[in-house]
Amino acid sequence: NAGVTQTPKFQVLKTGQSMTLQCAQDMNHEYMSWYRQDPGMGLRLIHYSVGAGITDQGEVPNGYNVSRSTTEDFPLRLLSAAPSQTSVYFCASSRPGQGSYEQYFGPGTRLTVT
Amino acid sequence: QQPVQSPQAVILREGEDAVINCSSSKALYSVHWYRQKHGEAPVFLMILLKGGEQKGHEKISASFNEKKQQSSLYLTASQLSYSGTYFCGTHGSGSARQLTFGSGTQLTVLP
Numbered sequence: 001n002a003g004v005t006q007t008p009k010f011q012v013l014k015t016g017q018s019m020t021l022q023c024a025q026d027m028n029h030e031y032m033s034w035y036r037q038d039p040g041m042g043l044r045l046i047h048y049s050v051g052a053g054i055t056d057q058g059e060v061p062n063g064y065n066v067s068r069s070t071t072e073d074f075p076l077r078l079l080s081a082a083p084s085q086t087s088v089y090f091c092a093s094s095r096p097g098q099g100s101y102e103q104y105f106g107p108g109t110r111l112t113v114t
Numbered sequence: 115q116q117p118v119q120s121p122q123a124v125i126l127r128e129g130e131d132a133v134i135n136c137s138s139s140k141a142l143y144s145v146h147w148y149r150q151k152h153g154e155a156p157v158f159l160m161i162l163l164k165g166g167e168q169k170g171h172e173k174i175s176a177s178f179n180e181k182k183q184q185s186s187l188y189l190t191a192s193q194l195s196y197s198g199t200y201f202c203g204t205h206g207s208g209s210a211r212q213l214t215f216g217s218g219t220q221l222t223v224l225p
Contacts (some may be wrong), residue, residue, distance in 0.1 A: 033213075042116070042201055042215040043156070067127035090155060091171065099205025099213060100163060105155035 004106035022090030136202030
């Protein structure tokens with residue numbers, strides 16, 4: 001199993017550009033999440049999904065969109081990049097349950113917006 | 115609401131012990147612990163569930179005080195490989211879908 005994969009690993013955008021961060025998992029996990037991590041800070045939840053076709057907002061959703069058309073994929077779209085979105089983005093997946101199962105994290109995408 | 119971790123940073127010598135604390139203002143269903151090394155993704159260490167169940171690595175120990183909404187991670191006889199940032203994540207009793215992470219504790223183990 002590849003686990004959770006993310007592409008690209010690094011990306012530089014100019015202010016106002018849009019892009020999609022890709023996330024895929026091959027563990028048949030129903031739950032998937034996107035987090036951002038800023039220097040010296042913890043992981044903040046952007047959006048999450050509890051199954052195909054179901055998404056919801058997390059703590060910091062503004063400026064991001066998600067969709068979940070399959071169990072495997074959960075892309076994150078930046079609509080109009082801003083310097084404040086410079087961060088490391090992690091995708092994670094887990095089995096369903098009320099916090100009962102570990103989250104598996106992807107390797108991260110390091111995004112710089114100039 | 116974000117859980118509070120303490121201390122923010124700790125420096126140890128190899129073989130010494132450390133305790134990392136995590137507290138929440140909300141009633142909790144579970145507490146997760148993860149370790150992240152520089153430039154890498156967080157890696158699962160342990161889950162502590164309401165009611166006493168624990169899942170995780172045999173060499174890691176932790177406690178969960180449900181009444182106080184607090185958890186502690188115990189690192190004994192620390193090794194150089196223990197260095198990294200430790201995060202707790204809490205899952206509230208009322209919300210079925212979100213894990214909220216603390217800001218982390220940076221642990222450095224020196225030879």
